[in-house]
Structure formats: C-alpha cells, structure tokens
Amino acid sequence: MLGIEYPVFQGGMAWIADAQLAAAVSNAGGLGIIAAGNADGTYVREQIKKAKELTSKPFGLNIMLLSPFADEIAQIAVDEGVEVITTGAGNATKYMQMWLDAGIKVIPVVPSVTFAKLAARSGATAVIAEGGESGGHIGELNTMALVPQVCDAVDLPVIAAGGIADGRGMAAAFALGAEAVQLGTRFLSAYECNIHENYKKKVLKAGDTSTMVTGRRLGHPVRSIRNAFSRDYAKVEYTDISDDDLEALAAGKLRDAVVDGDEKGGCFLAGQSAGLVTKEESCEEIIQDLMQDCEKQLRRLEEWVK
Numbered sequence: 375m376l377g378i379e380y381p382v383f384q385g386g387m388a389w390i391a392d393a394q395l396a397a398a399v400s401n402a403g404g405l406g407i408i409a410a411g412n413a414d415g416t417y418v419r420e421q422i423k424k425a426k427e428l429t430s431k432p433f434g435l436n437i438m439l440l441s442p443f444a445d446e447i448a449q450i451a452v453d454e455g456v457e458v459i460t461t462g463a464g465n466a467t468k469y470m471q472m473w474l475d476a477g478i479k480v481i482p483v484v485p486s487v488t489f490a491k492l493a494a495r496s497g498a499t500a501v502i503a504e505g506g507e508s509g510g511h512i513g514e515l516n517t518m519a520l521v522p523q524v525c526d527a528v529d530l531p532v533i534a535a536g537g538i539a540d541g542r543g544m545a546a547a548f549a550l551g552a553e554a555v556q557l558g559t560r561f562l563s564a565y566e567c568n569i570h571e572n573y574k575k576k577v578l579k580a581g582d583t584s585t586m587v588t589g590r591r592l593g594h595p596v597r598s599i600r601n602a603f604s605r606d607y608a609k610v611e612y613t614d615i616s617d618d619d620l621e622a623l624a625a626g627k628l629r630d631a632v633v634d635g636d637e638k639g640g641c642f643l644a645g646q647s648a649g650l651v652t653k654e655e656s657c658e659e660i661i662q663d664l665m666q667d668c669e670k671q672l673r674r675l676e677e678w679v680k
Contacts (some may be wrong), residue, residue, distance in 0.1 A: 375531065376432055377431070380665055382554065383404065383407060383533055383535075384396065384399040384405065384407050384557065385407065385436075386408070386409040386436020387509075387510065390567065391406075391561075393408060393422070393424035394424075395564065395657070396429075397424075397428035398658075399561065400431040400433045402656075403661055406433040410436060410438060410447045412441045412442070413443065415447060418443075418447050422435065422450070422451075423454070434456070435451050437459060438461075439464025440463040444464075452473065458478065458481065460482065461482045462482075463511055463594070466480065466482055466496070467492070474497050481533065482501055482502070483501075483504050485513025487523050490524045494528040501530055501531075502532075502533040503517070503520050503521045503532050503535065504520075505517025505520050505536030505537060507646040508535055508536035508558060509559050509598065510643045511594055511596055516536070517534060517537050518546075518550070520536075521551060526551075534550060538560075539559060539560040539651055541666065542671050544665075544671075545672050548668075559644050559645040559651060560660060563660075564656060569632050571635060572635030572637050577644055577648050580599060581648075582646070584600055584649065585600065585644055588607045591617075592620060592621060598641050598642050598643050599642040603639050604641065607624065631643075
C-alpha cells in the first residue's frame, strides 16, 4: 500500500522527527515521518524539500491538528506532493477530502475505538492505534487492550504503537491483529536523530519506571522522563493554579530538552519502552534488529502449536 519494504513507521515526534531522521528511516526500508508539530509553513516546506533530496523512497508528514498552522500545513502537504499523512491531537475530517483528492494516504493516530471509527467513516487509509505507554501526548487505553479492539472495529489496516521497541513487541502487535508497528522512543537513540546528547543519555539510562504522566488536568496528558521539571509540574498541577498559568509552565520545555539539553528544566518526552533502548544505532541497524528479532520470536511461538 505504501511502497515500503518493512512494516515499520517512525513516530512523528515534534521538534525531533526532521528530514534527516525521516529520510534515514525511509532509506532503511521503513516509513520515515517528518513532524510538523507547532512549526510554521516555511519550516515544514523546507523539511519536505530536504527529505526529497535525501531519499527517493516514500516518507510521511505528521500534522498536529491543534497547531495554529494546521490549515497552512494541510495545504502545503498537497502542494508538495506528500505521499502519506499521519495526524494527531484532533479530528482530520475537515481536510480529509482535500488530501484524498490529491492522492495522499491518510493515517490518523487514534487513542480509542470511537476515534478509529470516525477516521474510517471519513475515508482514512489506515489507523495508528496508539496506547498510553507511548511518549508525548497519550490516551487512556494501553496498547494491549486498544489494538485488538480497534482491529475488530474497523475494516482498515491497523498500525500498533505505544510501548514497542523490539522484535518481541512487534511480534505481539501482529498477534493482536496489527499489520505494522510505529516506534518513537527507539528512534531517539538513532545516530541520525538530531536531539541534544543529554536527551539521548536520558533515554539510554532510563529504566522501566523512569517516565511519568502530567497534564491530565488540562485534558492532554503527556508522558515524559522524570526530572526536576516534570516533578515540579506534577506538584502544582492540582493546586489552585489557573489553567492558563499551568499551560504556561510547559511552554517551550520540549525545545529546551531537544535543542538545549536542559536536564532540569526541559521536558524529555519518551515512552515506557525507554528501558528497552540501551545503545545508539543507525536507523538501518534499528530496523534490521527489529525485523530479525521479530522473526525469531514468531518462529519460537511455533513451539506452542500442537
């Protein structure tokens, strides 16, 4: 459907998933995805053009629908001939027909069966069922519960995301009914990922309980690595602080982590799978490790068939 060699998507991580990372993933046989995040049209157009210079293979664009530039980015995707769009943080229905008319394959990220059905009715090509184990903005359901219910609810290919970082997770996703997987945290350790070295070190040192969730009060919970910022935010989240002031506390903190490597004041988004990420590798090595381990696990499971 997408013209990729392996059923592996790279997550559209804001401030992180740029043209270099996306192109490296696509060149390695997966689907690299540029993240628009809250960036303006100029930046996104530049990244799309750069990715086209770095790879001749398909890549995607993730559009965060809450972005103030969403309308502009939606049109740029059409103008620049983007082949695949993934969406998050909102409802893509208003753009769907324009994208489909342009021949773009649209794959929304969904946190629930309700959103999956809505995406299917609006003409989505596939859906990414993302569990709460993932980094960044999360839903309430975990991947184990979400993926099979979404597979049962819609007649579309389902990509599993959230908590998947190795071949065991990939094999489990296939067992749940998914046809592909999306990884974000694992690609934070890629050589081609242009995050600050402090960010990479935090991911590589992380364990199973190193992440926490904040932001539930505001209706958009976020999973990140525990540090001074996330702990301080959690302390004030349910005090008498106003919503506006609480929102302001997090403004710019992801950039502080990605660009400046501010270990105390930055927001280091990562999923619960961070404890499985133990070394730096190229995108090609990551995907090859993933596929080989997945095949190993699937062969091992034959022992249970009598």
